Amino acid sequence: MLPLSLLNAAQNKPMLVELKNGETFNGHLVNCDNFMNITLREVYQTSAEGDRFWKLKECYIRGSTIKYLRVPDALLDAVKEEQNRAREAGRSARGAHVSGAGARGRGQQPRGRGAVRGGQVRGARGRGRGM
């Protein structure tokens, strides 16, 4: 779970964003990208000194200005669970596929690089793709 995938998973969750200049933004994450640029909705902005406040309907924050984000504690567990489910689903789907399609993909007889021994020249070639 990379930091940026955690951010992606935080969509629609409440968060606190602090900028390098100390200003903070409290709101719900609408969207984000791999530069850490984010948009928030229903935002409360606080000045660096913590003495002035603004309410914004929606705001965009450039990733490079961010110091840190604080996200809900439950998010990490939720994401881990989600990943496990996805992996489980992928495995069972793949398992069914392999048993149906015969000797294909990994996990069949161990075989050296490029060792294509007689018989199935087509189906058993290579290990890339199609998993």
Next chain:
Amino acid sequence: MDSLIPFTTSGSLVDCVDRKMLVVLRDGRKLQGVLRSYDQFANLVLEDTVERIYHQDVFAEMWRGLYLIRGENVVLLGEIDLDQEDEIPLRQVEWSVLEPYHKQDIANKKRREEVKSQILYEEKGFCKEGGEGDGY
């Protein structure tokens, strides 16, 4: 450290995952939490984080929770020895008690730095330092 892994961000931090770490930020904040993840920019995911402030021989803690820290702002990342972390000659007090002192410390330091850079500029021929965060 395993010499098989080159000295890169990703190489140096693998050993720190799931350990309790101290993170110092460029603004001087000190956070302690469990490192759960990081990437090539040293963006960090810190779980069960507490922020600590210090003043002379006392400190205070404040619960903060789950952090995603942008790597640029990290000054230092160090592992905390769980066997020794309680054997420090410091006394813990309430956050609300210590916070005013801590704020005063920050203000004093800021003023001192201003005076210093002013003297360096006027008398020693230094150029004006940049603004926030230029010290690192």
